[in-house]
Amino acid sequence: MIYPNSKTILEVRNLCASVSGTPILKNMNFTVKSGEVHAIMGPNGSGKSTFSKVLAGHSDYEITGGTVLFEGKDLLELAPEERARAGLFLAFQYPIEIPGVGNSQFLRLTYNTVQSHRGNEELDPLEFDDFVRDKMKLLEMREDFLDRSVNAGFSGGEKKRNEILQMALLEPRLAILDETDSGLDIDALRIVSKGVNHLANKDNAIVLVTHYQRLLDYIVPDFVHVMEAGRIIKSGGKELAVELETRGYDWVSDEYKAASRVAA
């Protein structure tokens, strides 16, 4: 939701990033204020996941230009774990499996690590168990999730729920959900969306990376952006997503090219 006088959480200015010498992000500009929900759409390979991972601090990407301020601080200065502790959260498009690391142990460790860096109390295993089971109810997750290794053998949908469970535990200031809806059946989509809506409030913000309008029926965005070739080429309100659903991306691209020519 858009609130008057809300604070800026994220401010990306002319961000350029490359991977092994190939530029992927080219002058990306993007601003998010507290309370807002943004959707980033765009064709495959346009750089949506790259943008998400650059924000989270993945070392594969070299920042070649631009600035990113996160609550006024230079985000690019921070190690990935410091970004997470500062309140940035990325739900991965492809959450990885970690056989041998128990999910409940992992969740408690991340929770306590982040809490202690924020100056809050840590929870002992028993307290944490109650706490996490409560959050799992919100996402209608089976209890045996806790006993398994992190994401190991989870179905695609289960992995995505586990990501949102982590979001619920870590209570980020800015959550970037990279295709969290892909691979979810309609029931799971409803449950996950309900969970995300429950977590959204006027002090945090959510960026949804998605290909599908149907997610946006559940989590209604304040802004919809279209990304192409490493930059945002069009922004609009939630109706833009509906239009993209019927018309595809080509017209946006054509419009952008025409506008660029005029500018030149």
Added chain:
Amino acid sequence: MSEATLSSSSYLQSLLNGQARPAASTQVWLNQLRSSAVETVSELTVPTTRDEEWRFTDISLLTKVSLQPALVSNNLTAADIKPFLIKEATTRLVFVDGVYAPNLSTAAKKEIVVSNLYSELAKNSAVLQQHLGSHAEIKGNAFTALNTAFLHDAALIMLPRNATLKAPVHLLFIASQKEVVSYPRTLVLADNGCEATIVEDYVSLQDEAYFTNAVSEFVLADNARLHHIRVQREGAKAFHIANCSAILSRSSNYQSVNVAMGARISRYNLNIRMAEGAECSADGLALIKNRQLADTHTFIDHAQAHGISRQLHKCIVGGAAHAVFNGKIMVRHGSQKTDSQQSNHTLLLTDKAHVDTKPQLEIFADDVKCTHGATIGQLDNEEVFYLQSRGLSETLARNMLTYAFGAEIIERINVNSLKHSLEQTVLEQTSTQL
């Protein structure tokens, strides 16, 4: 003879003559066993990297350590061994520098025998004569021959027909003196249908160099089921060379987990011979750092049909350490319907760490299912990043992933307190790697 073989055979002689040989026994067969071992030693030399079986494992460092005869007096108390105790184990045999320590042991001598072999010699002469030294081949094996030449105290476990041992038996071999050689020896005779868990555990109370040269024989009669957990946590400068032979009769089941994390140089040879319908697993974890070398050689011999073998061997190699794994699987002519799986995974934590691995499948039967796979790699950066993105430091993330890699083996240990203490050790060890 070249100079090298001269000096290496004289090294074996120096071991042979470096300490008093056991006094003659009343059992003539035992004296004969020892003297044929002495003879065998005289014909052999210390293996070098020119020997195919020792290609990757240079033990010349061992020949440079001056070794003295061990002092026999053992004045260890219960408090000294407390850190090593396994709370589930109600029977325990303790050997200090190879010598049986009755004051630290809790033996069993009724139907089930868990005792120092030397005190059982007269009572069980026939069966001991039949098995002792018949499964651990001395021919061509200088270390088994040396151990046999010094055969005296030994862990003996005799499980009668259909006996079930609920609690694990703990065989604790403690090195307490520096610059000595010890010859730990174990014989396990598991009669038809019996079931037990045996923990063979090598520990040290000091950090200087010494040499453990161990031999174990496990004999499983039809339908016997044994868990054999082997933990090698010798001192950092120790040399540990061990040979284990497991003989599996019809439909018996031998599950072994071997964890090697101590010693400057260690070598473990595990030979498993399987009769019809026998089943085994031979899992292992080598967790080494600094300049350690850990070599595991296994030989699983499907001598008859319908055998099932499973092997998962993992190495976590840090520092400038060197792991060796040689896993030979033999499926003999006529061993149809053999089902064998082997995998070997290595995690290299540094650029200087390295591993030599060699799977060897020799299959002489046509209706069999044999698979093997091996991987060597570093920690997955995506996994590290995932954990970091959840607020964990890079160091913690790497430790967790390393730990998880090893935990898969540790989890197979069916003695909870040992499993947990090893998990703790792995966690501590991995966190000092980086």
